[in-house]
Amino acid sequence: MLTVGSLSRAELEARMSGAGLVLRTGPFANRIRSDVEPLIDGVALMYADYPVDPEGGFVDFHLDFLRSGGLRRWVRSQVHFAYDGTTPFQPLPLGQAYPMLEWTMNWCVSHRAHGYLIIHAAVLEKHGRAIILPAPPGSGKSTLTAALLGHGWRLLSDEMTLVQLDDAVLVPLPRPVSLKNGSIDIIRAFRPDAVLSRPVEETTKGTIAHLKAPRDSIARAAEAARPACIVFPRWEAGAAITLDPLPKARAFMQVADNSFNYQVLGARGFAALGRLIDASDAYTFRYSSLPEAMALFERLALGAA
Amino acid sequence: MMRLPLLVRVLRDPAAVRGLDGVGWDLLLRQADAANLDAFLLVLLEDAGLLDAVPAGPRAHLEWTRTGAAGHARAARYEVRQIRKALDGLDVPLILLKGAAYALAGLDAGRGRLFSDIDILVPKARLAEVEAALMMHGWITTHHDAYDQRYYRQWMHELPPMQHARRGNSIDVHHAILPETAPVHPDPDSLRACARPIAAEPGLATLAPADMVLHSAVHLFFDGEFDKGLRDLVDLHRLLGEFGAQPGFWDALPARARELQLGRPLFYALRYCPRLLGTVVPPAVQAAVASEGPRGPLLWLMDRLFERALLPLHPSCADAFDGPARFALYVRGNWLRMPPMLLAQHLFHKAFITKHNESQAA
Amino acid sequence: MWRVTPGQALACREWDGEAVLYNDLSGNTHLLDGAALDLLHALRDQPADAATLAARLADHFDAGDDDLVALIDDMLSALAGLDLIESC
Numbered sequence: 236m237l238t239v240g241s242l243s244r245a246e247l248e249a250r251m252s253g254a255g256l257v258l259r260t261g262p263f264a265n266r267i268r269s270d271v272e273p274l275i276d277g278v279a280l281m282y283a284d285y286p287v288d289p290e291g292g293f294v295d296f297h298l299d300f301l302r303s304g305g306l307r308r309w310v311r312s313q314v315h316f317a318y319d320g321t322t323p324f325q326p327l328p329l330g331q332a333y334p335m336l337e338w339t340m341n342w343c344v345s346h347r348a349h350g351y352l353i354i355h356a357a358v359l360e361k362h363g364r365a366i367i368l369p370a371p372p373g374s375g376k377s378t379l380t381a382a383l384l385g386h387g388w389r390l391l392s393d394e395m396t397l398v399q400l401d402d403a404v405l406v407p408l409p410r411p412v413s414l415k416n417g418s419i420d421i422i423r424a425f426r427p428d429a430v431l432s433r434p435v436e437e438t439t440k441g442t443i444a445h446l447k448a449p450r451d452s453i454a455r456a457a458e459a460a461r462p463a464c465i466v467f468p469r470w471e472a473g474a475a476i477t478l479d480p481l482p483k484a485r486a487f488m489q490v491a492d493n494s495f496n497y498q499v500l501g502a503r504g505f506a507a508l509g510r511l512i513d514a515s516d517a518y519t520f521r522y523s524s525l526p527e528a529m530a531l532f533e534r535l536a537l538g539a540a
Numbered sequence: 541m542m543r544l545p546l547l548v549r550v551l552r553d554p555a556a557v558r559g560l561d562g563v564g565w566d567l568l569l570r571q572a573d574a575a576n577l578d579a580f581l582l583v584l585l586e587d588a589g590l591l592d593a594v595p596a597g598p599r600a601h602l603e604w605t606r607t608g609a610a611g612h613a614r615a616a617r618y619e620v621r622q623i624r625k626a627l628d629g630l631d632v633p634l635i636l637l638k639g640a641a642y643a644l645a646g647l648d649a650g651r652g653r654l655f656s657d658i659d660i661l662v663p664k665a666r667l668a669e670v671e672a673a674l675m676m677h678g679w680i681t682t683h684h685d686a687y688d689q690r691y692y693r694q695w696m697h698e699l700p701p702m703q704h705a706r707r708g709n710s711i712d713v714h715h716a717i718l719p720e721t722a723p724v725h726p727d728p729d730s731l732r733a734c735a736r737p738i739a740a741e742p743g744l745a746t747l748a749p750a751d752m753v754l755h756s757a758v759h760l761f762f763d764g765e766f767d768k769g770l771r772d773l774v775d776l777h778r779l780l781g782e783f784g785a786q787p788g789f790w791d792a793l794p795a796r797a798r799e800l801q802l803g804r805p806l807f808y809a810l811r812y813c814p815r816l817l818g819t820v821v822p823p824a825v826q827a828a829v830a831s832e833g834p835r836g837p838l839l840w841l842m843d844r845l846f847e848r849a850l851l852p853l854h855p856s857c858a859d860a861f862d863g864p865a866r867f868a869l870y871v872r873g874n875w876l877r878m879p880p881m882l883l884a885q886h887l888f889h890k891a892f893i894t895k896h897n898e899s900q901a902a
Numbered sequence: 903m904w905r906v907t908p909g910q911a912l913a914c915r916e917w918d919g920e921a922v923l924y925n926d927l928s929g930n931t932h933l934l935d936g937a938a939l940d941l942l943h944a945l946r947d948q949p950a951d952a953a954t955l956a957a958r959l960a961d962h963f964d965a966g967d968d969d970l971v972a973l974i975d976d977m978l979s980a981l982a983g984l985d986l987i988e989s990c
Contacts, residue, residue, distance in 0.1 A: 264597075293562040293597035297570065349607040350600055484920035488933050498929060501611045502913060505924040505931060509915040611929065618927050 240283030251275055255297075257288040261397070261408035261456050263348075264288050265340060269300040269332070277333025277432055277445075281411045284450045296343040300332055331435050334443045337413060341394055344408070345495035351406065352398040352507045353495045358405055359388040361536035364463035365405050367396050367515070369493040372440075375470030378418040381446050382525050383532060385426040390452035391460060395495070398462075400503055403510035405460045409452040411445035419444045425525055464535055465490060465517045474523045476531060486517035544816070545851055547571035550581070551774065552818045554588040565598040575770045576654070579605040583652035605652070612654045616643045619658055619709050624743055626677035630669055634744055635661040635735050637714065637755065641746040642775075645738045649778040653771075657701065657710040661747075663732070664715035671699055671713065678705050717755050726754070726800035749783040750796045757809035758802055761846075769850040770816075776809050777817045784820070794828035803832030812846055904978055905949035905990045912942055912986075927985045937962055938977055942986060949990055952978060 239247065239258065250256045255266040256278070269275060288294075327335055345353050356369035357380040370376035380393055391407040399406055411432070414422055419434055419442065430447035465486055466478075481489075487508060491497045497504045522528045546568050550556045560568065572578040582602040585591045594602065620640060627634060636644055639655030662670050671681075679702040683689060692700040699713045716728040734748040747755060756779060760772040783789045797806040807829045813819035833839060906912065907927065914923040919936045934942075940962045944955055955978075956970040963970060981987045 291561070291563055293566050293595065295597070295601070347601075347604055349604040482920055483917035484915075484922050484933060487915070487922045488931070491931055497931075499611050500607055501614060501929055502911075502924055502926065503607065505913060505915075505922075509922075512915070512917070614926070614929055618929065621927070 237287045237289075238283065239278065239285050239287055242287070244279065247279060248275060251278075254290055257290065257292070257294060258282060259286040259288050260340065260410055261392075262406060263295040263344065263408070264292065265296045265298060265343075266294040267298050267300070267336070269336075270302055271300055271329055271332040273330055273433075274300050274332035274336055277336065280430070281333075281432055281445055281447050284448075284453045296340070296347075298336070298339055298343070300336060302329070328437075333432060334413075334435055334445070337411065337445060340410070344395055344397075348397070349496055349499055350400065352400060352497065352500060352504050352511070354396040354398065354490060355394065355493045355495060356396040356490075357393050357412075358391040358396040358460075359383055360391060360405075360460045361388045361533075363461070364536050364538060365391065365460040366464045366466055366532070366535060367405075367462060367490075368466055368468055369396075369490055370468055371493070374468055375418070376468055377412055377414055378421055378470065378525075379468055379522075379528060381412050381414060381418070381422045381429065382425055382529060384412070384446070384449055384452075385428065386529050386533070388532075388536075389455060389460075390448050398507055398511055399459075400500070400507045403462060403507060403514055405462055407452070407456045407458065407460070409448045409456055411448055414444050414446060416441045421525075422446065462511055462515045463538070465512075465515045466520045466535070467518070468520045468522070470523065471521055472523055474521045476524065476527045477519075477521045478531060479519050481517040481519050483512050483517060486515075487512045545571060547575060547577070548770070548816060548851065551577075551584070552816075554584050554590055557585065557590060558593065562595070562597065565595065569598055569601055576768060577771055577774060578602075579609040579654060580652035580771075580774065582606055582609075609652050609654065613643055613650075615709070616640060616655075616658070619704075619707070619711075620644055620741075620744065622677070622704075622707075623658060623660065623674075623711060626673050626679075627670060628743075630666065630673055632662050632666050632670060633732060633735065635732065636738075636744060636746055637661055637717070638759075641752065644741055644744060645746050646740070647779070648782045649775050653775070657712050659712045659714060661714050661717070661728070661732070664728070667699060667713065667715055671702070674702055674711065674713075678707075679703065679711060680705050682710075717758060724801035726758075726802055730800065749779070749786065749789060750793050751800070753779050753783065753793070753809070754797055754800060754802045754806060757805040761805045761808045773813060773816060773850055777813050777819045780809075780813065780819055780821070790822050790825050794825060794832075797829070797832070803829065804834075807833040808842070808846065812850060816847070816850060903949050903951050903990050904945055904982070904987045906942065906946045907985055907988045910986055912946060914939060914942075923986075925984060925986060930984070932984060932986075938981070941974065941977060942981065945987055 239256070242250070247256065251267060251269050253268075255268040258265045258267055258278075267278070354367065354369055355371075356367050357376055358365055358367045359380065360366070368376050368379065377393060380390070384390055390409045390412070391405055392409060393412040394410075395408055397406040397408055398404075414431075419431070422429055423431070432445040432447075434442050434444040436442045465481075467481065467489065490511070491504075491508060494504075494508075497508065500507070520528075520531075522531075544552075546556075546564065550568060557565075557568070568581075569578065572581045578601075582591075582605050585594065585602065591599070591602070616639075620636065624634060635641075637659035639650070639653055640658045640660075641647075642650030642653060644650075675681075681689075681700050682703050683692065683700040689700060692698050698715070698719065701710050701712050703710045717726055717731065718724065731747055731751055734751060735745040736748055738744045738746060746752060753776065756772065756776050760769065760776065794803075794806070797803045810821050810826060810829055811833070814821055834842060910926050912923065913926070914921050914934075916936070916939065921934045921936065921939045923932045923934055923939070923942070925932060937959075940959055941955060944950065944958055950958070952971050952975045955974050959974075960970065963973075978987065982989070
């Protein structure tokens with residue numbers, strides 16, 4: 236199987252500046268074209284283990300990241316994203332090109348893939364039990380995710396939990412884990428083995444870096460999982476670790492509130508979320524210590540919390 | 541005429557999708573998306589019994605549009621219901637136009653067709669009351685700039701579009717189908733007199749079939765905004781297909797067009813629908829509108845312009861895949877279109893209805 | 903007199919005395935407690951007014967709810983505001 240890592244840098248650049256690199260992420264084929272160095276660097280590092288689809292096949296999403304032309308090219312280099320010939324977003328400084336790739340890949344899925352209920356949540360699996368971690372920004376969800384990946388958990392997704400509509404099966408979409416600001420240093424310390432992209436500063440979210448997904452998670456991207464728990468995490472300095480059951484109807488509403496396309500899906504989304512809630516124990520979770528969190532999640536994985 | 545893009549070939553003959561390879565499907569879907577016809581493509585293929593033969597990759601994309609279309613239809617229905625409630629006490633005849641009309645009247649043209657505004661037609665004399673009633677029920681005017689307000693109210697004699705403060709959906713209140721500054725004046729009283737009630741929807745009406753066709757033709761050929769050109773042509777094709785089966789429709793159409801001063805747009809509609817989409821028009825009707833068209837050199841020019849402008853706005857329609865590129869189309873997709881009708885609806889009511897009366901509506 | 907608004911299928915899921923309900927007309931989802939859900943189900947069986955509902959559902963409410971009819975009236979108004987029921 237051809238992976239990004241098996242292409243030479245020259246081949247990678249040739250594909251990305253020509254017909255495009257067709258990168259497979261979970262169920263989706265993404266054709267990526269770019270002439271922007273920082274983006275190509277990001278792809279080469281973060282997506283080394285990902286399959287490259289042969290040319291001539293069907294592609295789900297077409298993404299072009301090109302240096303903006305005109306006078307601005309000399310004033311301050313920018314990259315703009317074009318989805319299949321149209322430009323939906325403002326251009327950004329070149330240095331932000333790789334995070335831009337990640338954001339726009341998320342955007343493509345969340346705006347189009349209405350064959351799934353798409354929850355803004357991380358989802359990880361261990362011992363056959365999948366745990367969904369919905370969380371608004373700032374809750375420490377990605378730090379927790381990044382830490383768990385160093386403790387044998389399989390990554391299904393960091394940002395987008397894909398729930399199949401008719402049977403509530405969770406479909407993996409393993410991609411790099413985004414870390415912000417202080418989380419970057421925390422994870423560097425907690426997981427010295429972790430491969431991180433070059434931190435990018437001054438984005439609207441502060442400083443951003445991405446953590447490479449474990450090779451095993453990528454290799455098992457076709458292996459769906461069944462939900463076992465939904466955990467709403469919150470990191471609070473000095474907090475004692477607590478795991479409190481959340482009534483299911485309330486959990487339903489909170490998950491719906493954290494979904495990209497629940498509203499679009501209408502009655503089908505209602506039914507799908509109902510099945511998900513049926514299958515899962517829901518909790519709110521407070522913690523301040525990562526090692527304690529790791530131990531608690533281990534018990535959840537064993538069904539013993 | 542130049543070789544037609546893949547999407548147009550499929551619209552003319554859905555069976556053309558048989559034998560498309562991965563790249564072909566890819567191109568078809570991208571053209572459809574650019575033309576705002578992706579949801580319609582699903583309807584077209586399903587009606588033709590071709591859906592099961594679509595390979596898994598493109599089939600998933602087509603199925604994704606089903607959800608959006610269903611949600612949109614529901615939201616449109618709900619929005620119209622709220623408008624009807626707001627205008628209930630006024631005893632104003634409420635005529636729906638364009639997308640909302642097709643959807644609520646259950647017309648074929650409404651299936652797989654998404655739109656972002658509700659358009660209604662009310663008598664000019666009642667405009668102020670209608671605006672006031674809408675404001676009482678949560679709609680607010682847009683275009684707050686004094687210049688824009690003047691543009692709409694004094695020059696175009698229209699209300700600026702209104703937007704519902706909570707739901708975010710827009711309503712355009714018209715009193716005529718063309719602005720007073722337009723070169724022709726289809727009589728709104730005549731349009732209203734011929735309006736048809738929607739059987740399943742008390743209090744709602746649409747324009748008469750001929751008038752619906754003429755209204756659609758007017759906006760396609762007068763507005764000059766062709767980014768939705770092919771989609772609007774498809775509307776016309778579907779309306780003509782559905783109404784053409786009704787007795788007397790074709791016979792009366794040319795005369796009605798003349799009566800409303802809309803002979804020229806009808807001429808273009810009956811010229812370009814058959815040319816691009818293969819619409820079947822009785823020869824007698826073509827003969828009857830022939831005199832409404834421009835002559836010689838101007839007709840030749842309009843043919844070139846419309847044929848280009850009505851194609852899907854997609855880079856592929858000007859590239860080598862489908863044959864020699866003969867013209868450059870500017871690419872201005874409608875990717876930024878809001879998911880129509882759905883955006884601002886609050887996800888869930890915070891009103892928790894309990895016997896202990898703790899409801900707090902959000 | 904009240905009835906369930908035509909077009910409302912009252913798709914709902916209930917767990918431990920609380921329920922979520924899908925509003926077919928507005929597309930919204932509502933959080934209801936068991937009593938509100940019982941009201942809706944009762945109205946689906948047959949249109950009724952507050953007094954009839956109070957009699958029919960008396961044992962679904964706490965004994966301490968003094969003015970049950972008034973309470974139910976309030977709940978009915980709230981449900982009507984959501985287009986789940988309408989007067990008839």
